[in-house]
Amino acid sequence: MKLTIRKDELNEAIQQVSKASSTRPAIPILGGIKIDVTHQGVTLTASDTDISIQSFIPVENSEFIIAKVEKPGSVVLPAKFFVEIVKKLPSDELEIEVKEHHQTSIRSGSSDIQMVGLDPEEFPVLPSIEESESISVPGDLLKAMIRQTVFAASTSEQTPILTGALWNLQEGQLKFVATDRHRLASRTASVVTEPGYRFSNVVIAGKTLVELSRLISDDSSQVEIVVADNQVLFKVNQVLFYSRILDGTYPDTSKIIPQEFQTELVLHTKKLTDAIDRAYLMSREEKTNIVRLATQEDGTIEISSSSTELGRVTEHLEVKELTGEPLRIAFNSKYMLDALKVIDSEYLFIGFKGAMSPIIIKPIDHPYSLHLILPYRTTG
Amino acid sequence: MKLTIRKDELNEAIQQVSKASSTRPAIPILGGIKIDVTHQGVTLTASDTDISIQSFIPVENSEFIIAKVEKPGSVVLPAKFFVEIVKKLPSDELEIEVKEHHQTSIRSGSSDIQMVGLDPEEFPVLPSIEESESISVPGDLLKAMIRQTVFAASTSEQTPILTGALWNLQEGQLKFVATDRHRLASRTASVVTEPGYRFSNVVIAGKTLVELSRLISDDSSQVEIVVADNQVLFKVNQVLFYSRILDGTYPDTSKIIPQEFQTELVLHTKKLTDAIDRAYLMSREEKTNIVRLATQEDGTIEISSSSTELGRVTEHLEVKELTGEPLRIAFNSKYMLDALKVIDSEYLFIGFKGAMSPIIIKPIDHPYSLHLILPYRTTG
Numbered sequence: 001m002k003l004t005i006r007k008d009e010l011n012e013a014i015q016q017v018s019k020a021s022s023t024r025p026a027i028p029i030l031g032g033i034k035i036d037v038t039h040q041g042v043t044l045t046a047s048d049t050d051i052s053i054q055s056f057i058p059v060e061n062s063e064f065i066i067a068k069v070e071k072p073g074s075v076v077l078p079a080k081f082f083v084e085i086v087k088k089l090p091s092d093e094l095e096i097e098v099k100e101h102h103q104t105s106i107r108s109g110s111s112d113i114q115m116v117g118l119d120p121e122e123f124p125v126l127p128s129i130e131e132s133e134s135i136s137v138p139g140d141l142l143k144a145m146i147r148q149t150v151f152a153a154s155t156s157e158q159t160p161i162l163t164g165a166l167w168n169l170q171e172g173q174l175k176f177v178a179t180d181r182h183r184l185a186s187r188t189a190s191v192v193t194e195p196g197y198r199f200s201n202v203v204i205a206g207k208t209l210v211e212l213s214r215l216i217s218d219d220s221s222q223v224e225i226v227v228a229d230n231q232v233l234f235k236v237n238q239v240l241f242y243s244r245i246l247d248g249t250y251p252d253t254s255k256i257i258p259q260e261f262q263t264e265l266v267l268h269t270k271k272l273t274d275a276i277d278r279a280y281l282m283s284r285e286e287k288t289n290i291v292r293l294a295t296q297e298d299g300t301i302e303i304s305s306s307s308t309e310l311g312r313v314t315e316h317l318e319v320k321e322l323t324g325e326p327l328r329i330a331f332n333s334k335y336m337l338d339a340l341k342v343i344d345s346e347y348l349f350i351g352f353k354g355a356m357s358p359i360i361i362k363p364i365d366h367p368y369s370l371h372l373i374l375p376y377r378t379t380g
Numbered sequence: 381m382k383l384t385i386r387k388d389e390l391n392e393a394i395q396q397v398s399k400a401s402s403t404r405p406a407i408p409i410l411g412g413i414k415i416d417v418t419h420q421g422v423t424l425t426a427s428d429t430d431i432s433i434q435s436f437i438p439v440e441n442s443e444f445i446i447a448k449v450e451k452p453g454s455v456v457l458p459a460k461f462f463v464e465i466v467k468k469l470p471s472d473e474l475e476i477e478v479k480e481h482h483q484t485s486i487r488s489g490s491s492d493i494q495m496v497g498l499d500p501e502e503f504p505v506l507p508s509i510e511e512s513e514s515i516s517v518p519g520d521l522l523k524a525m526i527r528q529t530v531f532a533a534s535t536s537e538q539t540p541i542l543t544g545a546l547w548n549l550q551e552g553q554l555k556f557v558a559t560d561r562h563r564l565a566s567r568t569a570s571v572v573t574e575p576g577y578r579f580s581n582v583v584i585a586g587k588t589l590v591e592l593s594r595l596i597s598d599d600s601s602q603v604e605i606v607v608a609d610n611q612v613l614f615k616v617n618q619v620l621f622y623s624r625i626l627d628g629t630y631p632d633t634s635k636i637i638p639q640e641f642q643t644e645l646v647l648h649t650k651k652l653t654d655a656i657d658r659a660y661l662m663s664r665e666e667k668t669n670i671v672r673l674a675t676q677e678d679g680t681i682e683i684s685s686s687s688t689e690l691g692r693v694t695e696h697l698e699v700k701e702l703t704g705e706p707l708r709i710a711f712n713s714k715y716m717l718d719a720l721k722v723i724d725s726e727y728l729f730i731g732f733k734g735a736m737s738p739i740i741i742k743p744i745d746h747p748y749s750l751h752l753i754l755p756y757r758t759t760g
Contacts, residue, residue, distance in 0.1 A: 081690055084661050090654060104691075111658055115691040274470060278491055281464050310461055311484075311495040 001037050001073025001098040009066045011086050013044050013055040019211050020053040021046040021079035032076040034123045047124045052242040074120035127231040135193045138220040146209045148187045148342040153206035154180035161248040164203035183335040184372040199227045203246040261351035266321035269348045273340040275315035279305040280333040282313040291333035295326045329355045330376040339371035381417050381453025381478040389446045391466050393424050393435040399591050400433040401426040401459035412456040414503045427504045432622040454500035507611040515573045518600040526589045528567045528722040533586035534560035541628040544583035563715045564752040579607045583626040641731035646701035649728045653720040655695035659685040660713035662693040671713035675706045709735045710756040719751035
């Protein structure tokens with residue numbers, strides 16, 4: 001294998017795939033980036049077996065020649081050093097040459113780097129996914145859907161299935177749900193699909209979705225999603241992102257969401273967020289994060305928290321609408337803030353079915369987001 | 381005590397002093413910020429006994445009224461919560477009122493915060509420093525002097541005196557030295573003093589100097605420095621910064637600095653830095669950071685590092701000047717990079733007195749900076 005390639009394009013592709021290489025690989029090959037060179041271009045692949053990322057650099061684009069391939073071939077190079085050294089090479093171009101025993105030399109300007117390469121035959125084979133059916137989602141929408149749900153996924157490995165977000169597709173509606181048993185976030189969007197195409201119980205690890213998000217640009221360019229038996233493939237421009245689907249059955253959460261409420265509030269999202277944020281600062285010192293919300297006789301609401309050592313925060317908030325019964329309820333203010341921060345409408349709805357029932361928070365502009373928080377049982 | 385005060389000015393002063401409050405105070409009062417209110421203004425003080433910071437907010441400045449004092453007084457409030465809550469208050473102004481038993485209420489817009497205050501009589505008394513003699517240094521110069529030396533101070537508490545930087549003043553020359561026994565950085569500057577004023581063996585903790593740096597703005601406004609028996613006072617605008625002087629005698633480092641060299645090099649600072657940075661990436665994988673430098677017969681130099689697992693980096697560098705004997709030497713590339721990064725001239729001088737003697741690095745534009753690195757004894 002021998003080629004010269006522009007540093008910037010190689011560096012960009014390395015940054016994209018390197019997220020999938022293990023930082024503490026069980027075997028050295030999993031800490032590597034595989035380089036496949038053909039006369040069409042250069043393919044980089046990294047995989048930690050949970051996720052695999054592949055990026056393709058064509059030999060030329062509409063503007064200029066990116067790579068000159070003298071001899072096709074493959075090699076695997078240790079990711080950590082390779083990622084950093086390419087960034088810092090002195091010239092805009094580098095030459096990569098693989099000799100006997102995968103010995104690789106990289107030359108750029110006055111730098112000469114010899115690397116111990118690994119056998120590409122030992123590199124994990126990417127899942128083969130039959131591309132019969134797929135959906136396309138605008139990148140910015142997919143990113144928003146991930147951001148608005150993934151924070152509610154569990155971080156505890158005790159229930160592995162809850163560390164993921166559940167994806168369902170039914171009648172052109174793509175729905176994401178995440179829950180850690182204390183709170184739940186869901187987000188729905190209409191997507192373009194083949195008629196009748198559906199899937200269910202596709203659960204993708206939260207940390208995988210965060211990595212995927214970073215690859216997607218903040219515009220409406222389409223991300224193609226292909227769901228197979230135990231893998232999902234995302235196509236983001238020149239990048240293929242493969243994720244394992246988590247084993248197990250995601251719990252049915254539909255029944256815990258109340259449909260009727262005893263007390264209903266419409267509040268200014270930012271004002272509520274700021275008031276709870278101040279009460280949170282005090283509640284955090286008690287390690288409980290308990291904040292109380294109570295309707296007042298004058299039609300306002302009071303938000304408060306207290307700490308035996310520090311004191312008390314009391315906030316008064318005007319409401320836009322208040323209907324139903326008087327209410328006193330306590331909840332985890334950190335969970336509430338997490339939900340409030342991803343609500344994108346100026347006003348929001350909060351529904352309560354009594355002090356012991358789940359709290360429902362929704363934007364008032366659209367029906368696509370829903371957040372649920374279980375209240376705390378407290379005295380007084 | 382009762383006053384109203386503008387949030388932004390109070391917040392700025394809180395941010396300045398809070399660096400001195402203990403995050404894990406031995407007694408609660410050391411985790412507090414003391415507030416003293418008079419008809420002239422508001423004084424905030426924090427102290428962890430090693431450093432103390434005091435900031436004064438006048439009741440008015442040339443533009444507007446900052447504080448309206450209804451009743452003078454004092455209180456100590458827990459720093460962590462106070463720092464964060466003031467930032468997040470809803471209105472541009474807040475009212476602070478201290479009642480019985482130091483109980484403090486803060487009101488701002490719709491927020492009402494009750495805080496458990498502490499007795500100001502229990503707060504540490506600031507050192508009293510007689511201001512007979514002092515020196516003035518432009519802020520940007522003082523920051524540069526700190527930045528160019530403090531990284532070389534030891535981080536090991538085994539030799540506490542070396543965790544500080546040594547300051548000496550003699551004949552109008554202020555000199556900073558820091559060393560961890562493996563490398564040394566020194567910086568000198570001419571300052572304006574009373575004739576004959578001098579001090580020696582003033583050693584200030586590295587982490588204190590880093591905090592001090594953050595308080596100083598990047599312009600030439602003067603910082604006044606008053607040295608007392610066991611304390612130094614820095615006056616930075618409205619802020620007083622007190623630091624303890626470390627106990628003990630700083631070692632005499634003047635004798636270890638070679639004055640004559642067997643090999644002398646003048647090199648382009650940035651090109652050398654980049655070449656060593658690439659060699660460092662490889663040496664880091666071996667945990668040794670060993671990089672080798674060798675003069676070549678063609679008048680260039682070679683910089684190299686190797687790792688049994690990863691391979692080898694070789695760099696060739698043109699020199700501006702090379703005089704004296706051929707040389708092969710090995711050194712800690714991390715220490716070399718630390719020194720190179722604070723050298724502010726385009727070309728630098730490196731002097732060697734053989735492979736076992738200290739390496740000296742200096743800018744070529746001025747005589748005020750000097751760096752020393754001990755070489756490694758290596759085979760081959």
